[in-house]
Amino acid sequence: MLCGASLTLEPGARVSLVGANGSGKSTLLKIVLGLRRPQRGTVAVFGRVRREESDFHEVRRRVGLVFQDADDQLFCPTVVEDIAFGPLNLGKTPSEALAIVQRVLEAMHLTHLRDRVTHRLSGGEKRLVALASVLAMDPEVLLLDEPTNALDPENEARLVDILLSLPQTILLVSHDAAFRERVAPRVLALSGGCVHQDLRWSAGSASGTG
Numbered sequence: 001m002l003c004g005a006s007l008t009l010e011p012g013a014r015v016s017l018v019g020a021n022g023s024g025k026s027t028l029l030k031i032v033l034g035l036r037r038p039q040r041g042t043v044a045v046f047g048r049v050r051r052e053e054s055d056f057h058e059v060r061r062r063v064g065l066v067f068q069d070a071d072d073q074l075f076c077p078t079v080v081e082d083i084a085f086g087p088l089n090l091g092k093t094p095s096e097a098l099a100i101v102q103r104v105l106e107a108m109h110l111t112h113l114r115d116r117v118t119h120r121l122s123g124g125e126k127r128l129v130a131l132a133s134v135l136a137m138d139p140e141v142l143l144l145d146e147p148t149n150a151l152d153p154e155n156e157a158r159l160v161d162i163l164l165s166l167p168q169t170i171l172l173v174s175h176d177a178a179f180r181e182r183v184a185p186r187v188l189a190l191s192g193g194c195v196h197q198d199l200r201w202s203a204g205s206a207s208g209t210g
Contacts, residue, residue, distance in 0.1 A: 019190035064139035123150030
């Protein structure tokens, strides 16, 4: 249950959110995008209170969420179609969308997956393609929900390299302490429905409160 959870991310920040199972970490990410609605309180994103479905259209253009389960995110027959889906819905022409797909796949060193059937990918490959589909939207902020799920060590190392190369602000939910330390070393804890600075991880190395 969330009650009074408040979190401010500055441009370029890399923050991890930790907490016990069921503490509301994934729910908080979905509330940011309007995928879940709070029973009470307000949601303010990019300096504006968001109440109606239409209020979140801008948020979803500027914030990308990589779901905990890649199968919840990938629904097109092929990789190229999945990654092109977002740009096409933003009004890009087919040729523009394909150019974006190619650019993102090249940047992620995933061009070998371009024409693969999505449901035949390995779990790790699906995870990387799900990230590619979000990056194709060129978001300002990335919300990552347990991104190392189903990743073998090789693909996890690749994911770390990709995330470290990105300019986006990142809010990471992960149980993997080593991964958090590399990608988003400032740690906030969600407990009792509220966000707190996690002094076990942050003391002496980060400042600010959530």
